Amino acid sequence: MSKPKILVTRRWPEAVETKLSEAYDVTFNEADEPMSKDALRQALSEYDAVCPTVSDTIDASVLAVENPRTKILSSYGVGFSHIDTDAAKKAGIVVTNTPEVLSECTADLAITLMLSAARRAGEGERELRAGQWTGWRPTHMIGTKVSGGVFGVLGFGRIGQETAKRAHHGFGMKVIYYDAYPVAPEKAASTKAEARDSIEAVLKEADVVSLHMPGGKENYHLINAERLAMMKPNAILVNSARGEVVDAKALADALKNGTIAGAGLDVFEGEPKIPEPLLETNAVLLPHLGSATQSTREAMGWRVMDNLEAYFAGREPGDRVA
Ligand code: 8YV
Numbered sequence: 001m002s003k004p005k006i007l008v009t010r011r012w013p014e015a016v017e018t019k020l021s022e023a024y025d026v027t028f029n030e031a032d033e034p035m036s037k038d039a040l041r042q043a044l045s046e047y048d049a050v051c052p053t054v055s056d057t058i059d060a061s062v063l064a065v066e067n068p069r070t071k072i073l074s075s076y077g078v079g080f081s082h083i084d085t086d087a088a089k090k091a092g093i094v095v096t097n098t099p100e101v102l103s104e105c106t107a108d109l110a111i112t113l114m115l116s117a118a119r120r121a122g123e124g125e126r127e128l129r130a131g132q133w134t135g136w137r138p139t140h141m142i143g144t145k146v147s148g149g150v151f152g153v154l155g156f157g158r159i160g161q162e163t164a165k166r167a168h169h170g171f172g173m174k175v176i177y178y179d180a181y182p183v184a185p186e187k188a189a190s191t192k193a194e195a196r197d198s199i200e201a202v203l204k205e206a207d208v209v210s211l212h213m214p215g216g217k218e219n220y221h222l223i224n225a226e227r228l229a230m231m232k233p234n235a236i237l238v239n240s241a242r243g244e245v246v247d248a249k250a251l252a253d254a255l256k257n258g259t260i261a262g263a264g265l266d267v268f269e270g271e272p273k274i275p276e277p278l279l280e281t282n283a284v285l286l287p288h289l290g291s292a293t294q295s296t297r298e299a300m301g302w303r304v305m306d307n308l309e310a311y312f313a314g315r316e317p318g319d320r321v322a
Pocket of ligand 1: 054077078079080106241289291292
């Protein structure tokens with residue numbers, strides 16, 4: 001029997017590419033840049049499986065292909081708002097993701113953003129490299145103390161919980177959270193995290209607000225001018241979830257007007273293009289590095305392979321999301 005034909009839309013860690021190539025007839029997108037919608041549409045007619053990433057938009061127009069050859073989209077990443085899962089279901093295509101394996105590293109990065117924004121690490125480094133540092137003085141580049149403060153989590157899933165653990169156990173922060181879905185009490189136990197009954201309640205009380213909800217239509221511009229105005233003037237906003245959750249223009253205004261003190265962002269609406277107004281602020285901006293460690297990127301690849309293996313063996317893939 002011939003091996004299933006698989007398209008991988010971006011280059012992966014070598015060890016995973018090697019194993020995948022042993023098991024399947026694999027094509028890697030050598031261009032290693034986002035595939036156009038036309039190319040993705042075409043791929044659905046040519047391959048048994050496609051392994052996309054966050055940089056491939058697989059919307060209803062891509063999935064409108066008649067009788068697609070592709071039966072599974074095994075996405076490399078936990079967030080899957082780049083795939084229209086309803087349209088995939090209609091087309092009879094299974095969708096899987098790679099949860100759990102990237103929670104720790106993404107949480108580490110959320111904490112990096114919190115500290116960098118609160119302690120003005122980006123601004124400080126820019127000043128130093130520009131040769132503009134004039135020496136130590138008591139009033140120089142004063143930041144905000146986060147230790148012992150209130151850490152607000154919006155979206156208390158796996159990554160939100162991991163980030164809360166770091167804030168609580170590492171920095172003695174009190175954790176409060178809001179999640180649109182019920183959270184089992186044991187998930188909050190180790191951080192003594194207290195639920196709040198609305199997003200607004202978290203925004204009003206927290207010194208740091210860390211976003212961990214999915215992207216897509218349901219959370220589009222959830223953090224807007226009105227909600228930013230509810231935050232404390234010394235507050236820090238951290239986004240390691242999805243760019244579209246935050247109205248970037250409203251955030252830039254809030255930072256410029258002193259509505260909030262700082263922001264650390266790893267994700268952007270329309271990335272890799274960065275919303276222009278953000279570049280004029282003190283926000284710490286990183287190029288979507290949440291899961292970017294060798295071991296995590298490999299673990300994500302193994303997880304994609306587990307899902308493909310299950311699918312082609314006629315079993316239910318462990319990480320099916322549609
Ligand atoms: C991934 C992420 O690296 O998994 C996610 O949802 O945001 C990232 O950390 C990226 O999405 C790869 O597809």
